[in-house]
Amino acid sequence: MPAITLTPSQRKEYRAGAHHLAPVAMVGAEGLTRAVVKEVDAALNAHGLIKVRVFSDDRAVREAMLGELAQTLNAAPIQHIGKLLVLWRPQPPKERAPAADRQPGPRTVKLVSFSKSGNHRATVKKVQVFGNERVTAGGQIKRARVRPSSVKKKLSGQA
Numbered sequence: 765m766p767a768i769t770l771t772p773s774q775r776k777e778y779r780a781g782a783h784h785l786a787p788v789a790m791v792g793a794e795g796l797t798r799a800v801v802k803e804v805d806a807a808l809n810a811h812g813l814i815k816v817r818v819f820s821d822d823r824a825v826r827e828a829m830l831g832e833l834a835q836t837l838n839a840a841p842i843q844h845i846g847k848l849l850v851l852w853r854p855q856p857p858k859e860r861a862p863a864a865d866r867q868p869g870p871r872t873v874k875l876v877s878f879s880k881s882g883n884h885r886a887t888v889k890k891v892q893v894f895g896n897e898r899v900t901a902g903g904q905i906k907r908a909r910v911r912p913s914s915v916k917k918k919l920s921g922q923a
Contacts, residue, residue: 767834767841768853778813778842782850787817795820796829804851805837812855818847870894875903 842850
């Protein structure tokens with residue numbers, strides 16, 4: 765698979781985004797093993813933009829590793845600075861749960877109240893909580909209040 769090519773302005777944006785990142789994979793004396801490539805691939809799937817630290821002193825070897833990682837993982841080489849390699853690949857779309865599983869409605873909640881003496885069993889009570897209700901820290905069920913909007917927003921017509 766060929767590496768992704770980026771324009772200089774896109775590469776500049778990704779370099780700036782990678783500035784605060786910590787390396788997610790490290791390449792040791794063994795070089796690019798299958799385990800390292802697999803870990804870098806998993807990190808690219810999870811984060812998109814990653815840093816890889818290479819513990820080799822030879823600059824040419826590090827350049828070759830950056831090119832090889834970009835080729836094998838279909839990623840864009842962003843930067844090679846010192847012993848750090850920066851790679852980017854667009855993240856795959858996340859799998860979402862089916863809509864039927866995420867419908868609002870009543871849910872069953874267990875309320876556990878412990879005995880005051882500590883010698884007796886805790887009592888467990890199952891209660892149905894509806895979409896507009898919440899369980900407080902004390903175990904009571906309260907309806908959610910409608911949040912009041914700002915007076916300034918009402919006056920300006922935004923609310």
